[in-house]
Amino acid sequence: MNPLFGSSAIARRVVTAAAWVCYVFLLVPSLIVVPISFGNAGQIEFPPREFSLALYRQFFTDPAWWGSMVQSLFVAVTTTALALLLAVPAAYALARSNLPGRGLLRGLFMMPMLVPVIVLGLGLYLQFSDWGLLDTTLGVVLAHVMLTTPYIMISVMSGLQHSDVALETVASIMGASRRTIFFRVVLPQLGPSIAVGALFAFLMSLDEVVVAYFLTGTDSMTLPVKMYSSIRWELTPVLAAVSTLLTVLSLLIALGIIALQRKTEAQS
Amino acid sequence: MTFLSASAAPASANPVSVVPTVAPAASAMVELRAVTKRYGQFEALHRIDLSIAKGEFVTLLGPSGSGKTTLLNLIAGMIMPSSGQIVIDGRDATGLPTNQRGLGMVFQNYALMPHMTVFENIAFPLQVRGLARSEIKRKVTDVLDLIQLGHVAGRRPRELSGGQQQRVSLARCIVYNPALILMDEPLGALDKKLREQMQLEIKRLHAELGITMLYVTHDQDEALTMSDRIVLMNGGRIEQEGPPDTLYFKPETVFSAEFIGSSNLIPGEVEAVENGTVTLRTALGRFPVPAPDRPVRAGEPAVLLVRPENMVLTDRPGPTGVTGRIEDSILLGGVVRHFLRCADGTTVIVQELNQPGRAGARRDDTVRAAWSVEHGRLLPPPPAR
Numbered sequence: 199m200n201p202l203f204g205s206s207a208i209a210r211r212v213v214t215a216a217a218w219v220c221y222v223f224l225l226v227p228s229l230i231v232v233p234i235s236f237g238n239a240g241q242i243e244f245p246p247r248e249f250s251l252a253l254y255r256q257f258f259t260d261p262a263w264w265g266s267m268v269q270s271l272f273v274a275v276t277t278t279a280l281a282l283l284l285a286v287p288a289a290y291a292l293a294r295s296n297l298p299g300r301g302l303l304r305g306l307f308m309m310p311m312l313v314p315v316i317v318l319g320l321g322l323y324l325q326f327s328d329w330g331l332l333d334t335t336l337g338v339v340l341a342h343v344m345l346t347t348p349y350i351m352i353s354v355m356s357g358l359q360h361s362d363v364a365l366e367t368v369a370s371i372m373g374a375s376r377r378t379i380f381f382r383v384v385l386p387q388l389g390p391s392i393a394v395g396a397l398f399a400f401l402m403s404l405d406e407v408v409v410a411y412f413l414t415g416t417d418s419m420t421l422p423v424k425m426y427s428s429i430r431w432e433l434t435p436v437l438a439a440v441s442t443l444l445t446v447l448s449l450l451i452a453l454g455i456i457a458l459q460r461k462t463e464a465q466s
Numbered sequence: 467m468t469f470l471s472a473s474a475a476p477a478s479a480n481p482v483s484v485v486p487t488v489a490p491a492a493s494a495m496v497e498l499r500a501v502t503k504r505y506g507q508f509e510a511l512h513r514i515d516l517s518i519a520k521g522e523f524v525t526l527l528g529p530s531g532s533g534k535t536t537l538l539n540l541i542a543g544m545i546m547p548s549s550g551q552i553v554i555d556g557r558d559a560t561g562l563p564t565n566q567r568g569l570g571m572v573f574q575n576y577a578l579m580p581h582m583t584v585f586e587n588i589a590f591p592l593q594v595r596g597l598a599r600s601e602i603k604r605k606v607t608d609v610l611d612l613i614q615l616g617h618v619a620g621r622r623p624r625e626l627s628g629g630q631q632q633r634v635s636l637a638r639c640i641v642y643n644p645a646l647i648l649m650d651e652p653l654g655a656l657d658k659k660l661r662e663q664m665q666l667e668i669k670r671l672h673a674e675l676g677i678t679m680l681y682v683t684h685d686q687d688e689a690l691t692m693s694d695r696i697v698l699m700n701g702g703r704i705e706q707e708g709p710p711d712t713l714y715f716k717p718e719t720v721f722s723a724e725f726i727g728s729s730n731l732i733p734g735e736v737e738a739v740e741n742g743t744v745t746l747r748t749a750l751g752r753f754p755v756p757a758p759d760r761p762v763r764a765g766e767p768a769v770l771l772v773r774p775e776n777m778v779l780t781d782r783p784g785p786t787g788v789t790g791r792i793e794d795s796i797l798l799g800g801v802v803r804h805f806l807r808c809a810d811g812t813t814v815i816v817q818e819l820n821q822p823g824r825a826g827a828r829r830d831d832t833v834r835a836a837w838s839v840e841h842g843r844l845l846p847p848p849p850a851r
C-alpha cells in the first residue's frame with residue numbers, strides 16, 4: 199500500500215473522496231449543458247424553467263446542424279477506416295522487421311503527435327490550398343488520418359508486444375506466407391488493441407476543431423467547427439443539445455475502450 | 467549388460483545401425499557443411515559438419531550456451547549462417563526462407579495459437595497447404611486419435627494441461643508429415659514423471675511414423691533414452707557424436723566423459739607403451755591402461771577414466787586399484803555410491819549394487835577400490851583454458 203497514507207481505511211476513504219471532488223469539479227461545467235439542453239427553445243438558461251425537447255427538434259430539423267453532424271460522422275468513419283489500413287500494417291512492420299532506418303520511420307509516423315496542432319493546421323492549410331484540397335471532405339479526412347494514425351499505431355504496437363513472436367515463427371516453419379501469418383496469426387490476436395485504437399481515432403476525429411477549422415468551409419464543415427462558429431456568431435441554445443449529444447457519444451465510446459482494455463488485460 | 471555386449475559388436479554385424487558418417491549423401495535428410503555462425507566477434511558455431519540420415523533420431527546435447535538452439539534455428543531458417551552450406555533433403559537450403567523448408571518445429575512453450583481451438587491449431591498447416599476441407603478433417607481426426615486427444619478437439623490451448631498442450635503441438639507437426647521435426651527442449655517445462663511419459667510417446671511416434679527428428683536437450687538421461695545418435699556440443703563445436711552407448715562407454719575427451727554419466731578422472735603421465743597397454747604414472751600409483759586408438763608416446767600427459775560402476779571394493783590385490791578412506795556413502799535405490807578420499811586428497815567414487823543382507827563397507831573404513839584393466843580408458847588431457 200501507499201506508504202504516504204498507510205493502509206488505514208479512513209485514509210483511503212479520504213483519498214477516494216478527494217478524487218471524486220476532482221472528478222465532479224472537472225465534470226460539472228460540461229454536465230451543466232445537459233439540463234440546459236432540455237430547456238425552452240428561446241434562450242440559454244440554467245436551471246431551465248420548463249422541460250422540452252424543442253432544442254433537439256431544432257437541431258434535427260435544421261439542415262445546417264444535422265448536415266454537419268452527418269458530415270462529422272462521415273469524416274470520422276472514413277478517417278478511422280483509412281487510418282486503420284495505414285497504421286496496423288505499419289505498426290506490424292515496425293514492430294517485427296529489422297529493416298534499417300526503422301527508428302526514423304517510427305519517428306516520422308509519430309510526428310503528428312508531437313507537432314502542436316495549430317502548427318499542423320497552418321501547414322496543412324498552406325499545402326492543401328496548393329493542392330486544391332481546401333474545403334473538401336477529402337482534405338479533412340487526410341488531415342485526420344495523419345492525426346489519428348500514431349494513436350492507432352501505439353495501441354497496436356503495445357498489443358504486438360503482448361503477442362508471442364514464437365507464434366509467427368512457428369507459423370512460418372509450418373509453411374505460412376507473411377500474408378497468411380499477418381491475417382491468420384497476428385490480426386486475430388490484435389482484435390482488442392485494434393478496436394481500442396479505432397474507437398480512439400473515431401473519437402479524436404469526431405471532436406477535432408483546430409485543424410478542421412483551418413481546412414473546412416461551408417461545403418465541408420464538421421460539427422465541432424459549426425459549433426465553434428455558432429458560439430462566436432449567434433450563441434444559440436441548440437449548442438446545449440449538440441453538446442449533450444456529443445458528450446453521450448464520447449462517453450459511450452470511452453466506456454467501450456475501457457471494456458476492451460479490461461478484456462485484453464484479462465487475456466494476458 | 468546386454469547393452470555392453472551390443473556395443474562391443476562390430477558395426478558391420480549390426481545391419482540396422484545407421485553410421486551417418488559413411489552414409490551416402492542421398493540418404494541424408496539434413497547436411498551441414500562447415501557451417502559457422504558469428505554474432506559480431508563472437509562465434510556461436512564453428513565450422514559444424516553434421517549429417518542426419520532419413521528416419522534418424524538425433525539429439526543435440528550440451529551445456530547452456532553451447533550453440534544447440536543456434537544450430538536448430540539455422541536449420542529452420544530463422545537465422546542465416548555466416549558461412550557454410552545447409553542441405554535439406556538433397557536440396558541446397560542455405561538461403562531458403564523458413565516457410566519453404568518443409569520442416570516442423572516443437573517449442574518448449576508449445577507456441578499454440580491462443581485464438582484457435584485444438585482442432586484449428588492442427589488444421590492450420592494443412593490449410594496453409596491448401597488441402598480440401600474433407601481431407602483436413604480426416605487428417606486432423608486421425609492425428610488426434612494418434613495422440614489420444616480427440617476429446618479436447620474443441621478446446622482452446624489455455625484450457626489444456628502442459629502435457630496435453632505439448633502433445634497438440636507435436637500433433638500439429640506430425641499432421642503435415644514434414645521432412646524433419648526440430649524440437650528445442652520440448653519437455654523442459656514439464657515435471658519429471660510427465661517428461662518420462664512424453665519421452666516414450668515421442669519415441670513411439672518416431673518409430674511408428676519414421677519421421678526424422680532433431681532433438682535438443684541439456685538433460686543427458688533424456689539424450690541417452692531417446693536417441694539413435696547423440697551429438698555432444700561444447701562451445702560452438704561438436705565435441706563428439708555417436709550412438710548413446712558409444713558416448714557413454716567410449717568418450718573421447720574429458721568433457722564427454724564428465725558430461726555424460728559420472729566419472730573418476732585420474733590425471734598422470736604416460737610412462738611406457740607396449741603390447742597395446744599403456745602404463746600411466748599418477749599421484750595414486752602406476753596403472754596399466756588399454757592403449758587408445760590414437761597414437762600415444764611416453765612422456766605425454768593423459769587422463770585415466772574409470773566409471774564408478776566399474777569400480778569394486780575388494781581385498782584382493784591387483785595391478786589396478788587405489789586405497790582410501792570412505793568419507794560418505796549414499797544410497798540411490800538399487801545402487802550405493804561410496805566416496806573415497808585417497809592419500810593425496812583425490813576423491814574416487816565407487817558404485818556398487820545394493821544387495822540386502824550384505825555387510826557393506828562403513829564410513830571411515832579404509833578400503834581398496836579396484837577395477838579391471840580393460841575398464842580403464844585413456845583420454846587426452848583437457849585443453850588448457
Ligand SMILES: Nc1ncnc2c1ncn2[C@@H]1O[C@H](COP(=O)(O)OP(=O)(O)OP(=O)(O)O)[C@@H](O)[C@H]1O
Pocket residue numbers: 505508510528529530531532533534535536537684
Ligand atoms: N542474437 C544473438 N546475439 C548474440 N549472441 C547470441 C545470439 N543468440 C545466441 N547468442 C550466443 O550464442 C551462444 C549459443 O547460444 P544458444 O542459444 O545456441 O545456446 P544453447 O546451447 O541453446 O543454450 P541453452 O541450453 O541455454 O538453450 C550463446 O553464448 C549465446 O549468448
Ligand SMILES: [Mg+2]
Pocket residue numbers: 534535536650
Ligand atoms: Mg537453447
